[in-house]
Amino acid sequence: MKITAIETHVCHARMRNWIFVKVVTDQPGLFGWGEATLEWHTRAVAGAIEDLAELVIGEDPRRIEHLWQMMYRQHFWHGHGIVRSTAISGIDIALWDIAGKIADMPCSQLWGGPVRDWIRTYCHLGGGHLEDFYETSVEDARRFGDLASKAVEDGFTAFKSMAVPPTMPVEGLRPVQLAEACVAAMRDAVGDEIDIMVDCHARPSPAMGLQFGQALDPYGLYFFEEPCWPEHLDGLVMINSSIKTPVATGERMIALTDFRDLFAQRGCEICQLDITHCGGLTAARRIAALADAYGIALAPHNPQGPVSTAASLEFGFSQPGYVICETVHEDVPYRNDIVSEGFHVEPKGRLVRPNTRPGLGIEIDEAEIRKHPFQQEMPQRVFYPDGSVGDW
Numbered sequence: 001m002k003i004t005a006i007e008t009h010v011c012h013a014r015m016r017n018w019i020f021v022k023v024v025t026d027q028p029g030l031f032g033w034g035e036a037t038l039e040w041h042t043r044a045v046a047g048a049i050e051d052l053a054e055l056v057i058g059e060d061p062r063r064i065e066h067l068w069q070m071m072y073r074q075h076f077w078h079g080h081g082i083v084r085s086t087a088i089s090g091i092d093i094a095l096w097d098i099a100g101k102i103a104d105m106p107c108s109q110l111w112g113g114p115v116r117d118w119i120r121t122y123c124h125l126g127g128g129h130l131e132d133f134y135e136t137s138v139e140d141a142r143r144f145g146d147l148a149s150k151a152v153e154d155g156f157t158a159f160k161s162m163a164v165p166p167t168m169p170v171e172g173l174r175p176v177q178l179a180e181a182c183v184a185a186m187r188d189a190v191g192d193e194i195d196i197m198v199d200c201h202a203r204p205s206p207a208m209g210l211q212f213g214q215a216l217d218p219y220g221l222y223f224f225e226e227p228c229w230p231e232h233l234d235g236l237v238m239i240n241s242s243i244k245t246p247v248a249t250g251e252r253m254i255a256l257t258d259f260r261d262l263f264a265q266r267g268c269e270i271c272q273l274d275i276t277h278c279g280g281l282t283a284a285r286r287i288a289a290l291a292d293a294y295g296i297a298l299a300p301h302n303p304q305g306p307v308s309t310a311a312s313l314e315f316g317f318s319q320p321g322y323v324i325c326e327t328v329h330e331d332v333p334y335r336n337d338i339v340s341e342g343f344h345v346e347p348k349g350r351l352v353r354p355n356t357r358p359g360l361g362i363e364i365d366e367a368e369i370r371k372h373p374f375q376q377e378m379p380q381r382v383f384y385p386d387g388s389v390g391d392w
């Protein structure tokens with residue numbers, strides 16, 4: 001059995017371009033789907049996939065670990081830069097899809113069978129609608145409350161918000177008070193039964209992340225995400241040890257050694273590895289084993305396209321430490337035209353029952369993808385009031 005082609009199919013999805021990776025074999029009808037979506041780097045990832053293809057075309061797709069080692073270690077440069085690791089991830093996910101199809105069982109079954117009956121999902125405020133999530137001003141706490149109520153009406157028992165504004169390395173009380181007002185409004189709107197998450201998007205410095213974290217601590221957040229840059233591991237450690245709310249991070253980390261350091265120094269309680277960036281399902285399973293050793297939970301980053309979601313769910317059904325799946329469902333109206341999924345989402349509670357189809361259990365409609373060709377991603381840039389550069 002041999003790999004005969006690696007195809008990249010780009011589908012514009014407003015905030016990002018979904019990059020789907022199709023690994024084709026010499027067996028009639030046998031191919032796999034992966035995803036390598038990396039917003040604002042679409043052409044670079046497509047090029048990296050093309051560069052990697054020469055390593056794997058002609059090889060046996062069943063030797064997934066061997067191919068992963070080749071993609072990571074050959075070509076001299078190790079594969080832990082974001083572009084190459086995303087490309088590797090897309091191919092790796094597709095190889096696992098193929099493995100499941102060969103075995104005629106879902107990927108989670110390949111990894112020992114489902115460890116749970118269902119997976120809980122959470123949404124972004126606005127369900128993935130870019131403006132609701134990213135552009136609702138923290139000056140409008142009532143809007144945060146209204147969007148929170150809408151998420152619960154849509155069946156979710158947990159949702160994430162961006163209630164922390166961009167701040168300079170040190171600022172006074174006002175942004176902290178605004179963030180607190182937004183979280184208070186959401187808590188008032190949905191009560192204590194619903195889980196609320198706040199994503200800081202690594203906007204704050206460690207000092208500001210600590211201030212936000214301490215101010216929001218009384219509201220019982222489910223987790224407090226990226227309270228400072230992932231590069232500032234000492235800052236993450238300081239914040240995680242200073243608040244009772246669990247700190248979540250990891251979506252911008254790739255190398256296994258970075259996860260090791262994050263866990264060993266206790267920079268978080270929830271690891272948000274991104275299966276489409278960290279080296280695919282092969283690497284995700286290694287990171288999960290590491291996290292398990294430290295009693296750190298898993299909630300993979302997943303605001304991307306439908307292959308990423310299917311991969312996250314298959315992974316989640318195989319990992320005891322997996323607590324919740326990030327989802328977006330209203331990013332573009334044609335999401336469900338692109339994909340047919342093998343799992344079922346219960347409208348009440350938004351719980352997902354296991355996929356019963358082989359591999360990732362998805363079918364991708366290539367003709368639908370062609371209706372939405374690449375478009376440059378929408379610019380998202382932050383400048384502080386004095387004109388200096390901030391983090392989005």
Ligand SMILES: [Mg+2]
Nearest residue numbers: 199201225251
């Ligand atoms: Mg995030």
